[in-house]
Amino acid sequence: MARWTMRQEEILREHGHRGVEAVRAIIAEECGVVHSPHAIEMHAHRIRASLRERKVCPECGAVGVPLNLRTGLCPKCTVFQHVEEQAALSEMLAQERMQACSGKALDEAKKEYDALRQRNSRFRRKHGLSAKQSIKHSLNGQDGA
Numbered sequence: 711m712a713r714w715t716m717r718q719e720e721i722l723r724e725h726g727h728r729g730v731e732a733v734r735a736i737i738a739e740e741c742g743v744v745h746s747p748h749a750i751e752m753h754a755h756r757i758r759a760s761l762r763e764r765k766v767c768p769e770c771g772a773v774g775v776p777l778n779l780r781t782g783l784c785p786k787c788t789v790f791q792h793v794e795e796q797a798a799l800s801e802m803l804a805q806e807r808m809q810a811c812s813g814k815a816l817d818e819a820k821k822e823y824d825a826l827r828q829r830n831s832r833f834r835r836k837h838g839l840s841a842k843q844s845i846k847h848s849l850n851g852q853d854g855a
């Protein structure tokens with residue numbers, strides 16, 4: 711039977727909430743010693759370390775917490791995530807507001823509007839149409855008069 715070092719006991723205490731197999735894998739990887747699941751259970755009992763599996767928040771590492779089904783996080787981290795989402799949304803809306811009132815897209819749209827208006831105006835003059843007739847003409851795709 712392999713002997714237990716202080717580091718292995720530390721791992722047992724620190725990772726016991728992840729279950730026997732996890733403890734076994736960590737000790738094997740870190741210490742190069744493979745204990746049987748039974749040996750791990752026995753030793754955990756001896757040093758009064760718990761091997762009961764408990765949920766861990768992947769974000770903050772809190773042990774034994776209920777995890778939100780949608781976020782997979784503890785209640786605190788779930789709220790933090792919601793705050794972040796709302797802040798991002800708020801920023802997006804503010805940016806949309808800004809772009810609707812100024813900026814490159816608006817300038818380009820204005821330029822296009824001016825260019826089209828000039829083109830239509832030239833077309834009207836050339837064919838002797840009023841502004842209304844010209845719009846009707848282009849919407850119907852034919853001479854609607």
Ligand SMILES: [Zn+2]
Pocket residue numbers: 767768769770771772783784785786787788
């Ligand atoms: Zn958390």
